[in-house]
Amino acid sequence: MFGKRAQGGVAEAPSVAPPRPAAAPPPSAPVRREAEERAPKAPPPTVQIAERSDEYYQIKSQIFSALIDTIDLAQLARLDVDSAREEIRDIVSEIITIKNVVMSIAEQESLLDDICNDVLGYGPLEPLLARDDIADIMVNGANRVFIEVSGKIQLTNVRFRDNSQLLNICQRIVSQVGRRIDESSPICDARLLDGSRVNVIVPPLAIDGPTLTIRKFKKDKLKLSDLERFGSISPEGARILEIIGHCRCNVIVSGGTGSGKTTLLNCLTAFIDTTERVITCEDAAELQLQQPHVVRLETRPPNLEGQGEITMRDLVRNCLRMRPERIIVGEVRGPEAFDLLQAMNTGHDGSMGTLHANSPREALSRLESMITMGGFSLPSKTIREMICGSVDVIVQAARLRDGSRRITHITEVLGQEGDVIITQDLFVYEIEGEEAGRVIGRHRSTGIARPAFWDRARYFGREAELAEALSAAGG
Ligand SMILES: Nc1ncnc2c1ncn2[C@@H]1O[C@H](COP(=O)(O)OP(=O)(O)OP(=O)(O)O)[C@@H](O)[C@H]1O
Ligand SMILES: [Mg+2]
Numbered sequence: 001m002f003g004k005r006a007q008g009g010v011a012e013a014p015s016v017a018p019p020r021p022a023a024a025p026p027p028s029a030p031v032r033r034e035a036e037e038r039a040p041k042a043p044p045p046t047v048q049i050a051e052r053s054d055e056y057y058q059i060k061s062q063i064f065s066a067l068i069d070t071i072d073l074a075q076l077a078r079l080d081v082d083s084a085r086e087e088i089r090d091i092v093s094e095i096i097t098i099k100n101v102v103m104s105i106a107e108q109e110s111l112l113d114d115i116c117n118d119v120l121g122y123g124p125l126e127p128l129l130a131r132d133d134i135a136d137i138m139v140n141g142a143n144r145v146f147i148e149v150s151g152k153i154q155l156t157n158v159r160f161r162d163n164s165q166l167l168n169i170c171q172r173i174v175s176q177v178g179r180r181i182d183e184s185s186p187i188c189d190a191r192l193l194d195g196s197r198v199n200v201i202v203p204p205l206a207i208d209g210p211t212l213t214i215r216k217f218k219k220d221k222l223k224l225s226d227l228e229r230f231g232s233i234s235p236e237g238a239r240i241l242e243i244i245g246h247c248r249c250n251v252i253v254s255g256g257t258g259s260g261k262t263t264l265l266n267c268l269t270a271f272i273d274t275t276e277r278v279i280t281c282e283d284a285a286e287l288q289l290q291q292p293h294v295v296r297l298e299t300r301p302p303n304l305e306g307q308g309e310i311t312m313r314d315l316v317r318n319c320l321r322m323r324p325e326r327i328i329v330g331e332v333r334g335p336e337a338f339d340l341l342q343a344m345n346t347g348h349d350g351s352m353g354t355l356h357a358n359s360p361r362e363a364l365s366r367l368e369s370m371i372t373m374g375g376f377s378l379p380s381k382t383i384r385e386m387i388c389g390s391v392d393v394i395v396q397a398a399r400l401r402d403g404s405r406r407i408t409h410i411t412e413v414l415g416q417e418g419d420v421i422i423t424q425d426l427f428v429y430e431i432e433g434e435e436a437g438r439v440i441g442r443h444r445s446t447g448i449a450r451p452a453f454w455d456r457a458r459y460f461g462r463e464a465e466l467a468e469a470l471s472a473a474g475g
Contacts, residue, residue: 182202198214251351414452
């Protein structure tokens with residue numbers, strides 16, 4: 001019942017209530033949390049969602065039905081979010097009194113909040129969305145909601161009333177990008193108002209109910225100094241990355257899912273000179289460049305009729321006609337690899353992109369296979385030549401088994417010997433062991449005193465700094 005009516009209301013509803021920090025305050029600032037993550041004495045992060053009993057859910061369901069019978073959704077939709085919230089709170093308080101429900105003041109307050117969230121916002125997701133320390137929210141059907149905090153995935157006690165409530169919320173999310181989700185179109189990518197990236201897949205494709213994956217948007221993106229503080233990179237490593245970013249090296253950031261590729265790319269872009277014209281191409285705009293001269297482009301999925309799609313390749317190719325000085329591709333996953341490499345090769349040095357691979361070598365073979373699979377009939381020798389001529393540095397990110405994120409390699413692409421691409425690690429992270437569930441290791445330079453981008457560094461007047469960082473990183 002709620003499903004249909006709520007959908008009707010949602011079409012004109014005052015969209016979404018902004019996340020309310022009061023719902024569940026983050027336990028601590030993200031920076032501090034990560035610092036604590038490294039400190040052996042720090043308590044492990046806990047899932048701070050108020051415990052709800054089955055009885056609570058039953059009462060909530062009764063009150064909710066009574067509310068829906070009483071309230072005029074169309075009228076509610078005309079109110080602004082705060083007034084609508086007030087209105088709902090008044091009616092719910094009245095229902096609680098009439099029905100003679102026995103509840104403590106605290107329980108009543110959380111019930112009021114929950115119901116407001118259900119009607120106006122993203123329901124049970126709201127307290128999770130309000131928390132800044134959560135990186136991902138993963139909803140596998142109505143009763144299983146996982147979150148990722150400090151690199152660790154944890155099950156929460158958040159539940160939806162049933163799959164239809166969850167589907168409703170999915171519908172509300174995708175309606176913001178002008179889409180509907182149903183059996184005939186069961187997959188959708190969308191974005192929340194705060195910029196968080198969302199993927200929805202529903203039955204029959206998702207067998208156990210609507211499945212929602214949210215990558216929370218961090219308003220304050222991590223900076224290289226933050227990564228340094230968390231131990232993701234050593235201070236010397238950070239200096240090397242800074243020089244790489246500044247000296248217009250062509251960089252591929254490689255890493256697994258959620259390993260911190262986009263974050264790292266964003267950090268590298270911080271060292272781009274403010275005078276440079278930068279064009280970014282992304283599937284969902286996540287990068288936050290601080291330079292004044294940035295053009296941000298975003299791909300577009302096809303509409304319901306399967307038309308109007310603008311692919312990453314279209315964007316990158318168009319970019320070349322926009323007089324870019326640097327091109328930044330959020331994620332390279334297909335034939336756009338060819339265009340990015342060409343751009344890198346033809347005067348747009350300092351271009352960067354991320355790709356999904358578990359080691360620098362794998363990143364190279366992924367690049368090659370993306371070009372081969374993109375239908376370019378080039379011999380593999382030519383493709384490799386192209387890769388060698390374009391990519392200067394591969395920076396590898398990884399999420400280790402203890403959930404911490406590290407930059408594990410800074411690797412240079414040197415050239416080709418026969419059929420093989422020659423690379424050289426400048427800087428690596430070595431795992432030395434494990435202590436109380438935490439991976440212990442250290443970053444060190446491999447002893448190369450003159451990297452291949454030395455001349456570049458000299459051209460930008462940073463060779464002394466580079467030499468110093470490399471030697472301080474030790475052997
Ligand atoms: N070095 C780090 N230390 C702690 N947290 C990090 C670090 N790097 C990234 N994160 C956090 O991890 C989450 C995932 O990061 P990010 O989006 O950069 O990963 P990704 O590899 O681009 O993911 P995807 O494969 O989904 O695109 C974010 O919440 C981000 O803030
Ligand atoms: Mg990413």
